Amino acid sequence: MTEGLSAWQLIASGDAALLAIVRLSLVVSLSAVTCAALLGLPLGASLALTRFPGRTLLIVLLNGFMGLPPVVVGLAVFLLLSRSGPLGTFGILFTPLAMIIAQALLVLPIIAALARQTIEDLWREYRDELTAMDVGPVGRIATLLWDSRFSLLTALLAGFGRAIAEVGAVMIVGGNINGFTRTMTTAIALETSKGDLPLALGLGYILIVLVLVINAGAWGLRVWSEQRANG
Amino acid sequence: MSVATLFSDPLNWRFAMLRRSFFFCLSGLLILAGAMWPSLAEDRSIIVASTTSTQDSGLFGHILPLFKQKTGIDVKVIAQGTGQALDTARRGDADVVFVHARAQEEKFLEEGFGVKRFDVMYNDFVLVGPKSDPAGVAGSKDITAAFKAIKDKQAPFVSRGDKSGTHLAELKLWKEAGVDLDSAKGPWYREIGQGMGAALNTAAAMNAYVLSDRGTWLSFKNRGDLDIVVEGDKRLFNQYGVMLVNPAKHPNVRVELGQAFVDWLISPEGQAAIAAYKIDGQQLFFPNAHGS
Numbered sequence: 001m002t003e004g005l006s007a008w009q010l011i012a013s014g015d016a017a018l019l020a021i022v023r024l025s026l027v028v029s030l031s032a033v034t035c036a037a038l039l040g041l042p043l044g045a046s047l048a049l050t051r052f053p054g055r056t057l058l059i060v061l062l063n064g065f066m067g068l069p070p071v072v073v074g075l076a077v078f079l080l081l082s083r084s085g086p087l088g089t090f091g092i093l094f095t096p097l098a099m100i101i102a103q104a105l106l107v108l109p110i111i112a113a114l115a116r117q118t119i120e121d122l123w124r125e126y127r128d129e130l131t132a133m134d135v136g137p138v139g140r141i142a143t144l145l146w147d148s149r150f151s152l153l154t155a156l157l158a159g160f161g162r163a164i165a166e167v168g169a170v171m172i173v174g175g176n177i178n179g180f181t182r183t184m185t186t187a188i189a190l191e192t193s194k195g196d197l198p199l200a201l202g203l204g205y206i207l208i209v210l211v212l213v214i215n216a217g218a219w220g221l222r223v224w225s226e227q228r229a230n231g
Numbered sequence: 232m233s234v235a236t237l238f239s240d241p242l243n244w245r246f247a248m249l250r251r252s253f254f255f256c257l258s259g260l261l262i263l264a265g266a267m268w269p270s271l272a273e274d275r276s277i278i279v280a281s282t283t284s285t286q287d288s289g290l291f292g293h294i295l296p297l298f299k300q301k302t303g304i305d306v307k308v309i310a311q312g313t314g315q316a317l318d319t320a321r322r323g324d325a326d327v328v329f330v331h332a333r334a335q336e337e338k339f340l341e342e343g344f345g346v347k348r349f350d351v352m353y354n355d356f357v358l359v360g361p362k363s364d365p366a367g368v369a370g371s372k373d374i375t376a377a378f379k380a381i382k383d384k385q386a387p388f389v390s391r392g393d394k395s396g397t398h399l400a401e402l403k404l405w406k407e408a409g410v411d412l413d414s415a416k417g418p419w420y421r422e423i424g425q426g427m428g429a430a431l432n433t434a435a436a437m438n439a440y441v442l443s444d445r446g447t448w449l450s451f452k453n454r455g456d457l458d459i460v461v462e463g464d465k466r467l468f469n470q471y472g473v474m475l476v477n478p479a480k481h482p483n484v485r486v487e488l489g490q491a492f493v494d495w496l497i498s499p500e501g502q503a504a505i506a507a508y509k510i511d512g513q514q515l516f517f518p519n520a521h522g523s
Contacts, residue, residue, distance in 0.1 A: 030263065031260060031263045034256050034260050034263075037256065082323070082324050083481060084324075094278060135242065142242070142245050142246050143245050145249060146245040146248055147245070175278075176309070176310070177278075177307040177309065178291075178307075180305075181307075190286075192428070193283070193287060193425070193428030193429045193432070194428050194451065194452065195428055195431060195432060195451040195452040195453030195454070196452050196453070197452075197453055
């Protein structure tokens with residue numbers, strides 16, 4: 001563990017630059033997951049409940065896109081947001097907003113695909129009752145989303161894990177600018193290329209601990225609210 | 232939750248809870264956006280497309296705070312290879328380019344993407360290799376003879392392979408050594424397509440030769456068994472230049488702030504700041520702006 005000492009000392013001493021990097025990583029990835037959830041959960045639920053031609057193809061595509069390569073998404077967003085690209089006038093390339101967009105696109109298929117599966121499974125259980133009660137489509141989606149919220153939390157965590165851990169997309173659209181778009185992962189890549197392997201490894205430990213803490217927090221929240229719901 | 236409770240649970244309650252979650256998420260987003268707003272609203276800033284060598288060597292970490300202190304301008308550096316940095320500027324995604332490949336910079340100017348080019352500083356390239364020196368070139372001052380010996384002995388050589396200034400300099404040296412890379416390439420010649428630091432890491436892991444700028448080498452920490460084997464040849468000279476991106480091509484270029492950075496770099500004050508950057512007592516870059 002001595003390799004990681006320098007980075008731990010940095011965080012223990014409240015190093016401002018390091019805290020800013022950690023904060024930016026969290027802000028970007030949490031925002032991306034929230035945006036992806038607001039779109040992906042309703043999308044997955046509607047896909048679970050509706051039948052239309054090409055639905056199977058869409059589901060296969062969605063499942064396949066869970067494995068979208070971050071560099072490809074990064075490159076696509078880069079070309080869109082570049083000054084010479086279609087959305088260039090907004091000037092948001094190399095900003096945290098560009099990073100949120102790229103990560104949201106990466107996470108959206110994960111959340112939508114997992115939500116689709118979860119809700120379709122629950123739908124089998126609920127179909128007869130909801131049909132008998134003559135509940136409309138929006139009511140069905142709302143019921144199923146709410147009643148599967150604990151399973152959906154796992155989908156959100158999977159999306160968050162993907163976002164906080166990826167380096168390819170944020171590196172391309174963020175540019176790894178010191179103090180502005182540098183995240184944990186791009187900082188690790190940079191320190192590795194500078195040959196400062198102990199610091200890079202230390203930052204890696206911090207990132208892993210951070211992800212574990214957030215997952216433990218989500219687990220605690222789930223247990224707490226399940227007890228409340230049953231009690 | 233079981234199916235039985237479905238009927239005891241009014242639908243409205245679920246709607247209310249969902250709505251509450253939705254607004255909770257939305258307000259969370261707004262708070263996050265608010266937390267980020269100061270950095271987004273920061274408009275006294277410019278984007279400089281530069282090279283991995285200036286960043287990895289730590290030069291920017293030394294001079295940018297001084298510039299910020301004087302002018303209040305934030306300089307956001309995107310560190311890429313020279314070729315990629317010029318392309319970033321061609322697309323209009325940077326205000327200033329600060330690179331090291333004279334021929335590419337001239338071409339950039341001819342295409343009308345740059346306003347005017349200024350010499351800023353120089354350092355030199357060094358040939359780095361394993362202490363065991365399988366090609367027997369250590370101590371030589373003749374870089375092309377060394378390149379030829381490496382090729383003849385098929386000693387492992389790591390190439391940047393990323394169209395960076397260092398990569399272009401390397402290709403020029405192979406040519407001057409009379410080595411036709413296309414036919415000479417073999418398992419000994421390893422193109423990695425990455426930055427200077429990554430190339431040094433790779434060379435350290437494979438005990439290979441690699442051409443590096445002196446600045447990155449001096450600040451590099453994972454040297455393994457590597458050391459400088461050839462230095463001091465005047466063909467290893469490495470000039471850095473700075474250009475403002477032409478606002479006639481890209482109206483979004485922040486002319487005033489970008490020009491302030493260019494002017495400062497070539498001013499006596501900026502030149503002194505560059506000269507003052509040292510690692511272990513060794514100066515990394517030598518300012519040579521004209522008229523300073």
